Amino acid sequence: MDKIAGQYEVKRAALLPLLRFVQQKHGWITPEIEQNMAEYLEMPLVQVHEVVCFYHLLNQHKKGHCHLSVCQTTACSLRGADEMIQYISDKLKIRPGETTADGRFSLSVVECLGACDQAPVMQCNEEYVGLLDKKKIDKIVDR
């Protein structure tokens, strides 16, 4: 953490990289993590909290082991994203925003992932899965 923070002239500028670093280890940002971060960066807790609320890649709740984020914006929509979202939803028996009871999968519907040439596209945690079809979904969900 000191290594990340040391790169910046102003301490609090390290907030986003540090939150991402911690989330990678822990999976989500707990209230305790926010508190520790505020102390470490010598900034008000409320300002840490508003940053955690603002950025959607920062999880405020525990996510499933495999977090599926399916794009629903223009290019993906034109190439059948809605059908893919419905298929995953039916298969996992959860709605977007929910996690399966066994904690294996979370489903999110997100705006443009910046991979429109691969539409429809989703992320399985950080990994991109492009040219999405039912077969690819089956492979991920059934593995």
Next chain:
Amino acid sequence: MEKIITRHFDLPQSHRLETYLKDGGYEALRRVLTGMTQAQVIEEIKKSNLRGLGGAGFPTGMKWSFIPAQNPKPKYLVVNGDEGEPGTFKDKQILEKDPHAVLEGMIITCYAIGAHKAYVYIRGEYTKSLEILQGALKEAYQAKYLGQGIMGTGFSLDMVIHPGAGAYICGEETALLESLEGKKGFPRLKPPFPAVVGLFGCPTVINNIETMACVAPIISKGAEWYAKLGSEKNGGNRLYSVSGHVEKPGVYELPLGISLREIIYNHAGGILNGRGLKAVIPGGISAPILKAQEIDVKMDFDSLKSAGTMAGSGGIMVMDETTDMVRAAMIAARFFAHESCGQCSPCREGSGWVYRILKRIYEGQGQPRDLKNLPGIVNNIGGNTICAFGDAVTMCVGSYVAKFREEFEAKIRNSIRDDAIRP
């Protein structure tokens, strides 16, 4: 056609320093550091007519010249790799396939503006791009292209790669600065412009990844060569990201000034499954939509502006004849409603209203007054907000309704008819 930005893309291990050096990599930097003054570098970039390829198309050399030389504060270069404009996926390709081109461009830029610290802000989802750039940065430090006394000269520069965390608005340059400072991404009021009060309150130049990738080739081959490639006042090539209903979606490097028709039919393989074309978004979701008969327009900043739309980020989204334009408008509105940062009321509230109205029209619950109210709401967002996001909502949604009004009217007529026959 001569490739500039994508010239290394097909080489094996194109992201490695070794590959980059084999093709004359970092020679432009050597030339700058050993034989050019700061003013000469800026003049060369001005002459090349390089325009900012993030979306606004502002002349790059002019932007650099706004940095006040007499200001005693440190100066910064911030490179915007937050690529979030729907329909755009070019910066990711540059970062993954030719990261050293970006780094060399950045080092030259820092020399020109007198900066000794640079930041690259990479979109949070692009973890692979970030890792590759991180690797390139390490190579550049080891080879003494970064750090103290670069290439044995007195010039020193440090560089930090900063990850975003998922917020479209952080692609707006002042929101990006806020985000980089560890805050939520609320755009700042301008003036003061970042060239005077930017990162940490210091003079700052903010450029796009693609713009940076053009700098070294301009220095190597000369401003005249670059200026000649594009159209008048729009130098060089740019990357067009093509997606939607085309046979070959992808990134294409083409000269500014090529027509939209050529890109779609000659490069992207034409419309998917041989269907007819209905509409095209020429520059990312924020750009007003064009009808099929308007695609002979040239794809440079000025021509697209004259055609009532904008070049934006070069993200071309193609819609075939089967596309429901009410649905397409609703999807765009949903995007804006989701991504509005919430700072200015007209945008925060207005984008939500627009989305809910379009959603109800699409779902068959529309009322005739909806089409009357929409322009009023839409037109009261743009021009009344701190940043250009509000203008994008106005221009984008307004263009769907204006150009495909009959589809909206038909949907509403059908809903009223359904209402009448419902028991």
